[in-house]
Amino acid sequence: MCLIKEKVNQAIAILQELDIDMWLTYVRKTSEIHDPSLFFLTDSTWLTWQTCFILTKEGKKIVIVGRYDAPNIEKQEIYDEIILYDLGIKDGLLNILGRYKPKTIAINYSEDNVAADGLTYGLFLKLRKILEDTPYKDRLVSSEKILSALRGRKTPEEVERIKQAIKISEIGHELLKDSIQLGMTETDLANILKANNERFGVKYAYPPLINVGPETVIGHGDPSSKISVKRGYLVNVDYGVIYGGYASDIQRLTYVLGDNENSVPDEVEKAFNTCKNAITEAASKIRPGVKGCEIDKIAREYIISAGYSEFMHALGHQVGINVHDGGCLIGPRWEKYGQAPELKIEENNIFTLELHVYLQRYGYCSIEEMIRVTENGCIFLTNRQTEPWVVKL
Amino acid sequence: MCLIKEKVNQAIAILQELDIDMWLTYVRKTSEIHDPSLFFLTDSTWLTWQTCFILTKEGKKIVIVGRYDAPNIEKQEIYDEIILYDLGIKDGLLNILGRYKPKTIAINYSEDNVAADGLTYGLFLKLRKILEDTPYKDRLVSSEKILSALRGRKTPEEVERIKQAIKISEIGHELLKDSIQLGMTETDLANILKANNERFGVKYAYPPLINVGPETVIGHGDPSSKISVKRGYLVNVDYGVIYGGYASDIQRLTYVLGDNENSVPDEVEKAFNTCKNAITEAASKIRPGVKGCEIDKIAREYIISAGYSEFMHALGHQVGINVHDGGCLIGPRWEKYGQAPELKIEENNIFTLELHVYLQRYGYCSIEEMIRVTENGCIFLTNRQTEPWVVKL
Numbered sequence: 001m002c003l004i005k006e007k008v009n010q011a012i013a014i015l016q017e018l019d020i021d022m023w024l025t026y027v028r029k030t031s032e033i034h035d036p037s038l039f040f041l042t043d044s045t046w047l048t049w050q051t052c053f054i055l056t057k058e059g060k061k062i063v064i065v066g067r068y069d070a071p072n073i074e075k076q077e078i079y080d081e082i083i084l085y086d087l088g089i090k091d092g093l094l095n096i097l098g099r100y101k102p103k104t105i106a107i108n109y110s111e112d113n114v115a116a117d118g119l120t121y122g123l124f125l126k127l128r129k130i131l132e133d134t135p136y137k138d139r140l141v142s143s144e145k146i147l148s149a150l151r152g153r154k155t156p157e158e159v160e161r162i163k164q165a166i167k168i169s170e171i172g173h174e175l176l177k178d179s180i181q182l183g184m185t186e187t188d189l190a191n192i193l194k195a196n197n198e199r200f201g202v203k204y205a206y207p208p209l210i211n212v213g214p215e216t217v218i219g220h221g222d223p224s225s226k227i228s229v230k231r232g233y234l235v236n237v238d239y240g241v242i243y244g245g246y247a248s249d250i251q252r253l254t255y256v257l258g259d260n261e262n263s264v265p266d267e268v269e270k271a272f273n274t275c276k277n278a279i280t281e282a283a284s285k286i287r288p289g290v291k292g293c294e295i296d297k298i299a300r301e302y303i304i305s306a307g308y309s310e311f312m313h314a315l316g317h318q319v320g321i322n323v324h325d326g327g328c329l330i331g332p333r334w335e336k337y338g339q340a341p342e343l344k345i346e347e348n349n350i351f352t353l354e355l356h357v358y359l360q361r362y363g364y365c366s367i368e369e370m371i372r373v374t375e376n377g378c379i380f381l382t383n384r385q386t387e388p389w390v391v392k393l
Numbered sequence: 394m395c396l397i398k399e400k401v402n403q404a405i406a407i408l409q410e411l412d413i414d415m416w417l418t419y420v421r422k423t424s425e426i427h428d429p430s431l432f433f434l435t436d437s438t439w440l441t442w443q444t445c446f447i448l449t450k451e452g453k454k455i456v457i458v459g460r461y462d463a464p465n466i467e468k469q470e471i472y473d474e475i476i477l478y479d480l481g482i483k484d485g486l487l488n489i490l491g492r493y494k495p496k497t498i499a500i501n502y503s504e505d506n507v508a509a510d511g512l513t514y515g516l517f518l519k520l521r522k523i524l525e526d527t528p529y530k531d532r533l534v535s536s537e538k539i540l541s542a543l544r545g546r547k548t549p550e551e552v553e554r555i556k557q558a559i560k561i562s563e564i565g566h567e568l569l570k571d572s573i574q575l576g577m578t579e580t581d582l583a584n585i586l587k588a589n590n591e592r593f594g595v596k597y598a599y600p601p602l603i604n605v606g607p608e609t610v611i612g613h614g615d616p617s618s619k620i621s622v623k624r625g626y627l628v629n630v631d632y633g634v635i636y637g638g639y640a641s642d643i644q645r646l647t648y649v650l651g652d653n654e655n656s657v658p659d660e661v662e663k664a665f666n667t668c669k670n671a672i673t674e675a676a677s678k679i680r681p682g683v684k685g686c687e688i689d690k691i692a693r694e695y696i697i698s699a700g701y702s703e704f705m706h707a708l709g710h711q712v713g714i715n716v717h718d719g720g721c722l723i724g725p726r727w728e729k730y731g732q733a734p735e736l737k738i739e740e741n742n743i744f745t746l747e748l749h750v751y752l753q754r755y756g757y758c759s760i761e762e763m764i765r766v767t768e769n770g771c772i773f774l775t776n777r778q779t780e781p782w783v784v785k786l
Contacts, residue, residue: 029507031599032429032715046600046613048717049729066729067705071614086705088728109514111522114422121502121517122510122535126731129504142515206424207439220439221464312460312479322425324441335481336442336459338519 003245005078006155007040008061014149015057021102023146025053026119026127035118037108037143039245039321040150044072050089050126056100064092090130097136105136106143112338115326116147148327151320152349158246159372162319162350165205165248166370166381169241172196173252176237180254182230182393186210186223193239205240205247205323211364212236218364231393232258234268234363236356240323247323249352250382251368254389264388271308271357271365272388278302279353282315282330283371286345286378292316292330293341299355300332308357314341316351319370325350349373350381396638398471399548400433401454407542408450414495416539418446419512419520428511430501430536432638432714433543437465443482443516449493457485483523490529498529499536505731508719509540541720544713545742551639552765555712555743558598558641559763559774562634565589566645569630573647575623575786579603579616586632598633598640598716604757605629611757624786625651627661627756629749633716640716642745643775644761647782657781664701664750664758665781671695672746675708675723676764679738679771685709685723686734692748693725701750707734709744712763718743742766743774 015023027035028050041053042063049066056062063073064083074082083092097105109124110116119127131137154162172193179192189210197203210223213233217224229235233256240249253272255264264272282299296315304310314331317324328343330351345351351373356366367385371378408416418430421443434446435456442459449455456466457476467475476485490498502517503509512520524530547555565586572585582603590596603616606626610617622628626649633642646665648657657665671692679688689708697703707724710717721736723744738744744766749759760778764771 029715029717032507032717032719033511034426036425048613068612071610071612075614085729090728109518111515111519113515114425117513117515118426119514120510121500121512121514122504122506124514124517125502126504217464219461219464220441221468322422324422324425326425335483336478 003155003157004040004043004076006157007150008055008078010153010155011040011055011146011150012057012059014146015055018145019057020104020106020141020146021057022100022104023055023106023143025108026123027051028123033120035108036115036322037118037147042073042076044069044076046072052089052093054096056102060100062096064089064096093130094134097134102136103139104141105139106141106146108143108147110142110144110147112340113144113148113326115151115322116142116144148343149346151325152318152327152346154320154348154350154372158320159348159350161244161246162248163381165241165243165246166250168200168202168243169239169248169250170383172200172239172241173237173250176239177252177254177389177391180229180235180256180391180393183228185225185228186212186216187225189235189237190223197241200241202241202243205242205249209238210236213363214360216364218358229256229393231256232261232362234359234365234388236364236366238366238368245321247319247321248370249319249323249368250370251354251366252385252389253365253367254391255362257390257392264390265362267359268362268365268388271359272367274303274306274308275355275357275365275367276386278355279367279369282353283378283380286371286373287376288345288347288373290345291342292328292345293333295330295345296332296341299353303355303357311355315355316353319350319352345373347373347375396548396550397433397436397469399550400543401448401471403546403548404433404448404539404543405450405452407539408448411538412450413497413499413534413539414450415493415497416448416499416536418501419516420444421516426513428501429508429715430511430540435466435469437462437469439465445482445486447489449495453493455489457482457489486523487527490527495529496532497534498532499534499539501536501540503535503537503540505733506537506541506719508544508715509535509537541736542739544718545711545720545739547713547741547743547765551713552741552743554637554639555641556774558634558636558639559643561593561595561636562632562641562643563776565593565632565634566630566643569632570645570647570782570784573622573628573649573784573786576621578618578621579605579609580618582628582630583616586630590634593634595634595636598635598642602631603629606756607753609757611751622649622786624649625654625755627752627758627781629757629759631759631761638714640712640714641763642712642716642761643763644747644759645778645782646758646760647784648755650783650785657783658755660752661755661758661781664752665760667696667699667701668748668750668758668760669779671748672760672762675746676771676773679764679766680769681738681740681766683738684735685721685738686726688723688738689725689734692746696748696750704748708748709746712743712745738766740766740768
């Protein structure tokens with residue numbers, strides 16, 4: 001079964017579970033602005049006019065679409081009914097609502113779950129106008145619970161694709177480590193990753209982050225062409241790829257031995273082990289039903305009680321079609337994260353676990369692993385890094 | 394001057410002209426959902442956390458951004474002030490509003506202009522919450538007029554890029570025409586276009602539409618692998634590319650001579666000339682200040698009075714960073730087009746002019762040209778097709 005068919009069927013099961021009568025995805029000009037829900041509803045990337053994708057609790061699959069946009073949707077053979085229009089979508093939509101009389105209609109907006117926030121405000125106003133003389137205008141609800149579940153609960157096919165993406169980026173990390181030379185800039189290292197991507201025929205899941213030594217700029221910025229590898233530096237690489245539409249997200253740490261050094265200095269070893277053990281502690285408590293913030297707290301307190309500064313980001317985000325997938329976040333209760341850390345972890349969610357310590361003398365010491373939530377716990381999908389990789393140059 | 398700097402300065406001039414105090418573009422997780430306004434505000438394609446881009450009528454350029462997302466924006470050297478946050482955007486935003494006390498704050502929503510409808514409904518609700526105890530909650534207005542002007546009024550650099558895109562697709566059209574062979578399917582023809590794109594190092598502006606003969610499926614569907622070139626068929630190709638971020642959109646028509654034919658049949662010639670003359674008539678009336686629907690009407694009535702069926706789409710859309718650029722549409726007053734056909738044409742708008750006639754015996758007869766609006770009229774940017782191309786196979 002193709003992935004979209006699998007996800008559409010999963011969505012209907014989720015509607016039944018949540019007792020939501022209808023899920024309405026209302027889009028237009030998808031080359032201009034693209035509701036992320038579309039990835040699960042169609043492989044047609046080019047919808048010029050207003051289009052409604054409608055799934056009902058009873059299992060009906062309906063699309064209302066401008067005539068010229070219809071052929072690619074018809075070809076998919078996923079939808080039971082494809083209603084074409086020439087002039088406007090209103091009649092078709094009111095017709096369907098009149099036929100199914102939904103008591104709740106989920107639409108794609110959410111304050112905290114970006115994955116469920118694909119409906120633009122202008123389109124929302126248009127929808128309100130279409131519904132203004134009907135009872136349906138008061139039956140709109142957020143689709144955030146649908147999308148948390150739909151994106152979060154990976155199907156076997158989705159898990160396989162993510163595993164492949166992980167495998168490819170693990171190879172990329174190893175190849176990069178073996179290529180490090182003194183004097184290479186962060187940009188040089190990024191170019192090696194890029195060349196490997198071309199070899200593997202994959203794309204980045206996100207622009208890779210490369211942090212070399214203590215002068216590096218931490219954040220989501222481009223690698224620097226001014227900062228280069230020296231002895232006694234940490235080289236931290238955050239690199240993931242897309243395979244079959246699904247992402248990986250992994251960090252690996254390499255230490256370049258200093259003059260007269262034969263092993264990692266104690267300060268680096270202690271920092272690395274603290275990060276690693278914080279991840280182990282947090283992972284040991286992951287299971288379905290636990291809130292994201294409870295797991296985040298374990299790692300955060302571990303790092304702080306070991307005497308390091310707090311890391312100013314979430315411990316773990318979900319990974320899927322986007323490297324930062326929506327729904328439950330293993331993060332702290334900070335304003336910017338909204339309600340996401342309060343949501344509960346579910347089986348077959350795939351999360352990163354990442355955190356860092358900054359060492360003034362050596363640089364950015366960070367690890368990022370990926371796990372899948374199982375019925376009673378979690379398993380690591382990555383080959384965990386158990387100690388810093390060491391290179392002598 | 395880089396294009397983004399040029400457009401940011403143009404935006405400030407537009408705020409002054411429209412007497413709008415502030416333009417606020419509020420985004421998050423731009424890899425998941427991407428407000429089209431961002432193309433003019435930053436070349437950073439990866440903003441993880443909530444970010445506000447703020448331009449004021451007085452010419453202030455401000456960004457409020459999560460710390461880790463800041464480096465790429467700092468590097469651009471476009472913004473006067475970059476305010477970093479760790480926990481949430483609220484304080485920074487209220488601070489800026491308190492400092493400038495705007496009477497009007499334009500935000501990106503619009504019922505009819507997709508280009509100005511980048512704010513999601515969930516983010517809109519978040520914004521309302523941030524502003525709830527302030528006077529600013531009642532000062533929000535749509536940015537549709539700003540974006541109609543900003544996207545519609547092409548700067549010299551934008552015009553140059555579009556001209557290059559046109560040149561490349563004109564060459565692509567000619568090369569394709571010279572490659573047509575009997576028995577080639579629509580898919581085969583699309584593959585030739587694709588190979589030429591790779592040669593030119595450009596990407597499609599949209600999936601090309603290829604319509605061969607009378608059995609073709611008209612619309613935005615993929616080319617068919619079942620429908621192939623025969624003698625006596627029309628081959629219509631709708632193909633545009635992206636150059637330097639800007640699109641072209643052109644249709645060209647080829648006629649494959651039938652057995653014993655030495656020229657285009659009268660029926661095809663008459664249809665082609667009707668389309669061509671309808672475009673000429675419409676173009677002759679284009680000038681700044683005329684409404685889009687008035688121009689559309691000229692071509693529409695021309696086609697109908699020549700005895701053909703009405704074409705069920707707009708005569709002309711703008712072209713820019715998207716092949717269907719927002720703002721004024723040269724289209725009919727149909728529900729699906731909303732207010733766009735009521736807007737006025739402006740100098741330096743770039744439009745397509747396209748329409749078709751369907752010939753039951755030969756296929757889809759369509760032309761699409763591109764024009765730039767000048768101070769007093771318009772000029773064609775394409776080398777107009779003056780008669781169907783003819784091939785003997």
